Amino acid sequence: MVFGKKTWQIAITALSLTAMLIMACGGETETITVVETVVVKGDTVEVVKEVEVKGDTVEVVKEVEVVKEVVKEVEVVVVATAAAYGSGPGSRAFAEPKEASPPKQQSGTLVVEVPRLPGASFTSRPYDGLTSDNYGISDPLIYADPADIPIRGSFNPSISLVNGWKVAPDGTSIIFDLRKGVDFHHGQGQVTAEDVAWSMNDALAEGNTNGRAGFVGEWMGEWEAVDSNTVKMNVIEGATLSPVWLLELSNTWRNTLTVTSKSYNLDNPEEAKTMKIGTGPFHLVDWAVDDYAELAAVDGEHYRATASIDKLMLIAMGDAQVKVAAFKTGEVDIVNLGSQYIADAVAAIPGSYIQKLGEGSTLHLYMAGNFWQQTHPVTGDQLYPRDGLLVDSDHPWIGDPYADGCDPDNLFATVPPEKPACDNMENARLVRHALAMAIDRDAINEIVGLGNTPPAHTFTGFSEANPEWKDDWKIPYDPAAAKANLEKAGVPAGFKMKAWVVPDASSLPPDIAEAAVQFWVSELGLDVEIESTNYAGRRPTLIGRSISIPFHHHMNAGYADEPKGRLVSASKGGANRGIELPNPVLDKTYLANLKEGDAATRIANNIWMEDYMSYWMLNVPMVFKTALVAVNGRVTEWTPYTETFGNQNSFETVVLK
Numbered sequence: 001m002v003f004g005k006k007t008w009q010i011a012i013t014a015l016s017l018t019a020m021l022i023m024a025c026g027g028e029t030e031t032i033t034v035v036e037t038v039v040v041k042g043d044t045v046e047v048v049k050e051v052e053v054k055g056d057t058v059e060v061v062k063e064v065e066v067v068k069e070v071v072k073e074v075e076v077v078v079v080a081t082a083a084a085y086g087s088g089p090g091s092r093a094f095a096e097p098k099e100a101s102p103p104k105q106q107s108g109t110l111v112v113e114v115p116r117l118p119g120a121s122f123t124s125r126p127y128d129g130l131t132s133d134n135y136g137i138s139d140p141l142i143y144a145d146p147a148d149i150p151i152r153g154s155f156n157p158s159i160s161l162v163n164g165w166k167v168a169p170d171g172t173s174i175i176f177d178l179r180k181g182v183d184f185h186h187g188q189g190q191v192t193a194e195d196v197a198w199s200m201n202d203a204l205a206e207g208n209t210n211g212r213a214g215f216v217g218e219w220m221g222e223w224e225a226v227d228s229n230t231v232k233m234n235v236i237e238g239a240t241l242s243p244v245w246l247l248e249l250s251n252t253w254r255n256t257l258t259v260t261s262k263s264y265n266l267d268n269p270e271e272a273k274t275m276k277i278g279t280g281p282f283h284l285v286d287w288a289v290d291d292y293a294e295l296a297a298v299d300g301e302h303y304r305a306t307a308s309i310d311k312l313m314l315i316a317m318g319d320a321q322v323k324v325a326a327f328k329t330g331e332v333d334i335v336n337l338g339s340q341y342i343a344d345a346v347a348a349i350p351g352s353y354i355q356k357l358g359e360g361s362t363l364h365l366y367m368a369g370n371f372w373q374q375t376h377p378v379t380g381d382q383l384y385p386r387d388g389l390l391v392d393s394d395h396p397w398i399g400d401p402y403a404d405g406c407d408p409d410n411l412f413a414t415v416p417p418e419k420p421a422c423d424n425m426e427n428a429r430l431v432r433h434a435l436a437m438a439i440d441r442d443a444i445n446e447i448v449g450l451g452n453t454p455p456a457h458t459f460t461g462f463s464e465a466n467p468e469w470k471d472d473w474k475i476p477y478d479p480a481a482a483k484a485n486l487e488k489a490g491v492p493a494g495f496k497m498k499a500w501v502v503p504d505a506s507s508l509p510p511d512i513a514e515a516a517v518q519f520w521v522s523e524l525g526l527d528v529e530i531e532s533t534n535y536a537g538r539r540p541t542l543i544g545r546s547i548s549i550p551f552h553h554h555m556n557a558g559y560a561d562e563p564k565g566r567l568v569s570a571s572k573g574g575a576n577r578g579i580e581l582p583n584p585v586l587d588k589t590y591l592a593n594l595k596e597g598d599a600a601t602r603i604a605n606n607i608w609m610e611d612y613m614s615y616w617m618l619n620v621p622m623v624f625k626t627a628l629v630a631v632n633g634r635v636t637e638w639t640p641y642t643e644t645f646g647n648q649n650s651f652e653t654v655v656l657k
Contacts (some may be wrong), residue, residue, distance in 0.1 A: 108309045
């Protein structure tokens with residue numbers, strides 16, 4: 001934000017510790033305070049610095065005054081970083097709206113391949129829609145600047161639907177100031193606080209099928225319009241404002257809740273089912289389920305970013321070979337491809353290139369059915385036993401910590417437990433470790449990932465490159481030990497089981513999971529049937545906690561201090577990863593981090609969670625993946641932002657030859 005050009009004369013006076021006389025009495029470390037006085041145009045600002053020294057007496061021997069005059073024209077720019085603005089109780093951020101720059105051109109049609117275009121893609125109903133779409137139809141409340149992938153951009157109110165926000169001192173609500181003059185598509189008027197409140201409340205309504213409502217529904221309560229340009233979000237009573245709420249209401253989080261027209265939805269309920277009314281740089285023209293979607297740039301300048309193309313075509317393609325052929329013939333300009341296909345496809349088209357997307361994620365095989373959470377953390381509702389908690393000879397990877405002979409307090413208090421685990425829990429743990437140790441992650445990276453998918457060993461995303469890394473977390477490739485585990489657990493040779501490999505999600509390459517499952521067959525002699533049900537068909541079993549077979553999914557890497565564990569806990573109506581951790585474990589990890597303001601403490605809690613997950617091996621990490629797309633050379637410019645799971649985005653920034 002540019003406040004304007006000013007001539008500043010700056011005089012800086014500093015108390016400098018150029019010499020110190022230290023009288024050591026006991027050798028203990030003390031912290032002393034040094035004050036620097038900065039004078040800017042007559043206003044005095046004191047900057048307090050803390051310095052650690054040894055001894056009981058510190059004497060400042062010399063005081064040096066440094067005066068520097070700077071006379072020049074400067075632009076004062078406020079950088080909208082999360083660190084500068086904050087997100088905790090009492091924090092606030094406001095910025096003057098930034099005027100959108102004119103497009104470099106506004107011509108040409110961009111053709112983009114997408115894995116699916118499900119029925120919920122382009123509905124205006126937040127209740128059952130996918131809300132934000134990454135294509136540029138719907139905008140979230142908060143927008144982040146582009147940044148070098150995989151770094152997330154800074155949350156920037158100057159380019160957002162909201163000019164700013166103020167978090168209540170007790171963290172129970174947030175007041176948002178809306179940007180004025182933002183148009184809905186297709187002549188549906190301008191955005192008001194009533195539209196924002198209705199959109200969010202509709203998405204959170206009981207029984208919704210909105211993909212994001214289950215996440216924010218853990219803490220997000222009712223929204224209310226204060227006046228035409230001010231809206232208030234309340235936190236659920238008994239819940240805690242998420243420390244990453246900025247992320248969860250921003251474009252960097254996949255399928256974020258967005259704003260649509262209240263009057264359009266209420267006055268045109270049938271039309272609203274198939275025509276998304278948003279505020280993005282593109283508006284929807286026409287579409288068909290799992291076939292195509294035609295988008296056009298909005299007329300005139302867009303408040304945030306006017307598109308440099310005039311049309312965007314989305315084409316649904318599932319088969320990898322079909323996608324490669326379409327790219328090589330020039331039918332599509334941007335296509336999602338796995339590592340084993342992308343290099344050849346790009347080499348076939350002069351000037352084409354590979355674009356990385358997202359912050360990266362770890363691909364896992366989740367050991368579904370281990371639902372160990374007894375009560376809902378907010379409502380107190382009884383959860384145990386879940387339908388998917390099937391402890392029998394057909395599901396040897398599932399354990400029940402509350403079964404006869406088990407001591408839950410012992411199992412949940414320390415890692416590893418102080419006393420030996422009960423038989424059903426220990427046998428299930430041995431099976432899960434066997435499945436983990438049978439996978440050759442290096443081979444998958446080299447053969448399937450072509451070096452682009454390095455081995456992964458953790459649930460939380462910690463890797464050997466992180467300072468938090470522990471060698472105990474590394475999973476060895478040891479088929480002999482894996483076989484011994486199965487024998488000890490009583491799993492017979494040729495044991496039959498199923499594993500679900502999602503076939504229709506660009507972020508979940510099936511070849512990686514199929515290769516891992518093949519190791520279970522070749523190294524352990526298991527008889528594994530791969531189930532290839534589309535994600536939408538299986539999702540109800542995730543929401544209902546009835547899934548009880550291992551399945552392929554991912555977890556975004558995130559940052560080390562973010563609360564880890566949301567997807568392995570009970571949340572309002574949302575999908576999960578087929579497992580739920582016990583209440584005592586969540587209380588000291590994920591739920592503790594939702595309330596913890598200190599980043600170092602959150603990291604320590606995440607380390608404890610990783611210790612727990614690695615010991616019990618409730619998920620089997622495979623490899624770390626960064627999304628890759630092939631881009632035709634006719635795309636001369638494209639600046640995608642870092643979206644958590646690596647979906648394509650920011651097509652308004654594309655410039656064509």
